[in-house]
Amino acid sequence: VRGYAIRVMLQMGPAAAAAVPELVEVMKSQDLTPELRREANFALGAVGPQAASAVPLLIESLNDKVPEVRYSACYALGNIGPKASAATPALRQNLSVKDSFLRLGSVWALLQINPGDAQIAQAAAPLLAMAMDDPREHIRAEAARSLGSVGSYAEPYRGKLQAALNDDSMEVRAAAAAALAKLGQ
Secondary structure (H helix, E strand, C coil): CCCHHHHHHHHHHHHHHHHHHHHHHHHHHHCCCCHHHHHHHHHHHHHHHHHHHHHHHHHHHHHCHHHHHHHHHHHHHHHHHHHHHHHHHHHHHHHHHHCCHHHHHHHHHHHHHCCCCCHHHHHHHHHHHCCCCCCCCCHHHHHHHHHHHHHHHHHHHHHHHHHCCCCCCCCHHHHHHHHHHCCCC
């Protein structure tokens, strides 16, 4: 039944905010499967800033032994935004891990949590530029969108954004065009 409830929360998004305390209690359960932990993180991310009470558990999820749980924790923390600022140190630590997807998820979350932070923007730009070469369309699109948010730190990667205007994906092309517009082109 927990799985169904979590999936309903995911579909409800911010309207499920009242159920966050119960989901936090469920997440403390030792018998939760990795799939349910991942789905719970996605549900919290769908709720957004109103899921701020889950930040301590999401920080713990950044150290989960299952990579997909760690990735979904980055997503949730980023969607919670500035109210997840307590996660900043743990996310910064992830910028030096070998797992490139965790590095990318962490830098994306940091950009959402700390908008306008020059140090994060500077660290994010090269990681986002590398992600522009990812075979997955949604990763390339999000990398392009995020490059547009790092200001002058994206300048060395303007060529990657311009090349993305010819991407096979309409979503990537649109994201690259929006990023270039933000950069003043």
